[in-house]
Amino acid sequence: MTKVDISKLSYQELKDLMEQAENEVENRKEQAIKDLRGEFDQKLHDAGFSIRELYPEIFKFSGTTSVSSPKAKQSITPKYRNPDNHDETWTGRGRVIAWVLRVAEEKGVSVEDIKNDPEYLNPEHPNYDAHKAEH
Numbered sequence: 001m002t003k004v005d006i007s008k009l010s011y012q013e014l015k016d017l018m019e020q021a022e023n024e025v026e027n028r029k030e031q032a033i034k035d036l037r038g039e040f041d042q043k044l045h046d047a048g049f050s051i052r053e054l055y056p057e058i059f060k061f062s063g064t065t066s067v068s069s070p071k072a073k074q075s076i077t078p079k080y081r082n083p084d085n086h087d088e089t090w091t092g093r094g095r096v097i098a099w100v101l102r103v104a105e106e107k108g109v110s111v112e113d114i115k116n117d118p119e120y121l122n123p124e125h126p127n128y129d130a131h132k133a134e135h
Contacts, residue, residue: 050105059098079131080115081122089122 006014044051052059078089080100088099096111103120104111114120118135121128 052102052105059101077125078122079125079127080120081124083119 006017009017044054076091076093079092080090082088082099082103085099090097090100092115100111100114104114116135118132121131121135125131
């Protein structure tokens with residue numbers, strides 16, 4: 001690597017050089033992450049695995065909740081239901097829960113796509129017809 005003689009640069013020139021170097025380091029870091037992610041995703045795909053299968057501990061549901069009582073949590077009728085497993089429901093509020101993330105990943109769609117797909121609406125929700133009409 002060629003050394004640059006910075007001893008003759010002015011204070012302002014040094015500051016500008018540092019800013020340029022910091023920007024370049026950040027750009028290269030972002031590109032390296034993007035490249036690694038692409039390689040990693042391809043290797044996972046080729047091996048037939050998902051990121052969830054490789055790192056289940058990251059996606060494990062902790063079971064903790066900020067709701068003080070189970071009754072408070074049950075008072076909201078879930079707006080969404082997994083058509084493949086009717087026991088899996090989601091109110092559509094708060095953090096996106098595991099089955100929604102899993103379905104989105106499996107189908108290659110976003111959570112927003114699932115929320116906008118009438119197939120996932122819960123027919124037991126009091127506003128089911130209104131919600132279905134929106135989609």
